[in-house]
Amino acid sequence: MERFILDEARLKAVEENYKRVLTSVKEAAVRAGREEGSVRLMCVTKTVEPPYINKALELGADLIGENRVQEYLGKRDELNLNGVERHLIGHLQTNKVRQIAGEVDMIESVSSLKLAKEISRVCSSRGITASCLAEVNIGKEESKSGIYIEELRETLCEISELPNIKIKGLMTIPPICESEAQARRYFAEVRRAFDDIGESISGVEMKILSMGMSGDYEAAIAEGSNIVRVGSAIFGARKYF
16 A cells, blocks of 8 residues: 655645635625525545545534545544534445444435435434435436435425434535536525425425535525535545545
8 A cells, every 4th residue: 555645735735725715605605695604614525635634623624524435434533523523425325324324423415215215224223313415416417316306305205204314404416517607506496495395394304405515615605505515625636546
């Protein structure tokens, strides 16, 4: 295995980037007519080595998101996670539910009734309840998982009947957009569904709207997002091994 060498320049860049993005998120919230602290900044840690994640945590980051079960479990013990909320945000296969249930505070990527049933089954066997977001495939992209918006209410009604799983809101990743206006239309459609469902389904809460990443988080905030998931704008371009 290649020996890890700490990059001091990258540490400094993480510090500067984190502070800049945090300020940008607060300013975007104010522009949208909301309190500056009403939007949470999630540091997305996919392919990021622990020292750089810990730098963001040292600066006050209190929410991280990891895409892959094995990657999170592999570096968790090297992270300073006291007081930090941990979300799984990537695609979750049903055969990985046993490994992650109870290991994170929220699963943001509940993309089907089948997956919800497996989360419910595993959590029931362990006497725990999983907090989750329903993932909306707003662009109906075949390459992405998620629930089509037309099927969202019916699917949430079915999930609401399952034990030991609690839907707390919605998450989405829109298609690649050519303009901010186009991105905002996708975000607005999910926000409308979020508002329409509200508290109308017993056992389902619409409290968290997780929308927006490094390239479009300001547009997402303008349309009501209260969690933005930012990785490369904080940690730099991803390294794939």
